[in-house]
Amino acid sequence: MSEKKHRVSRRQFLTYTLTGVGGFMAAGMLAPMVRMALDPALEAGADSDFVSIGLSEDELSEEPQRVDFTVELDDGWYQSEQTQSAWVFRNGDEVMALSPICTHLGCTVNWGTNEDNPEEFFCPCHFGRFERDGTNIPGTPPTRPLDVYEVEVRDGMIYLGQINQRD
Structure with missing residues (x-):
């Protein structure tokens, strides 16, 4: 060939x-x-990042307490710190953390400030009310429950993760 x-x-x-x-x-x-x-x-x-809120599990009660904590944010080349809040309490055997932002129009809710309903979260903007576990009360302006934080307990200290919307 x-x-x-x-x-x-x-x-x-x-x-x-x-x-x-x-x-x-x-x-x-x-x-x-x-x-x-x-x-x-x-x-x-x-996995989402969890942030310590500086509160131990022993310091919790069934009465919701407002806790302010700082989160570090990375936005491209810019890093900043943002202060956030949560209502933290013991709900039976579990630790629960609720967002203080009303799901109606974004006002801040408080625990026990309504004289007629002292055992509820109350939004003073439009008289929104929420049960202790964050569920909205029918007949009030909010159409869904308060958002809930992911909670993790490490070495007796409470850490909060991202906020999850509930339906």
Whole structure:
């Protein structure tokens, strides 16, 4: 059998070279864009960060107490601290932490400030009321319960995670 020598012409060589270099440059330009698009999806499945609220499990009672705590936020290159609040109490054997933000219009709810209903959360903006466990009372403006924090107890100290919306 005879083997033909396969010679590459100058035109084919330049075509192959320019295609390779162009592909390499396109991949270099597209890689950061693909990474930026996929980054939120990769982080969404990550565990949420829990923050200590400086309160031990022994300091809790069945009476809700308001606790202010600081969360560090990373926004691109900017890092800041934000103060948040929660109503923390013991609900049977579990520790419960409720958001103090009314689900009606975003006012701040307080525990036991309504003279007619002292054992409820009360929103003074539109007279919204919530049960002790955060469920909204029918016939009042809020249409859903107070949001609840993820709670974790480590070494007797209470840590709060992200806020979850309840229906």
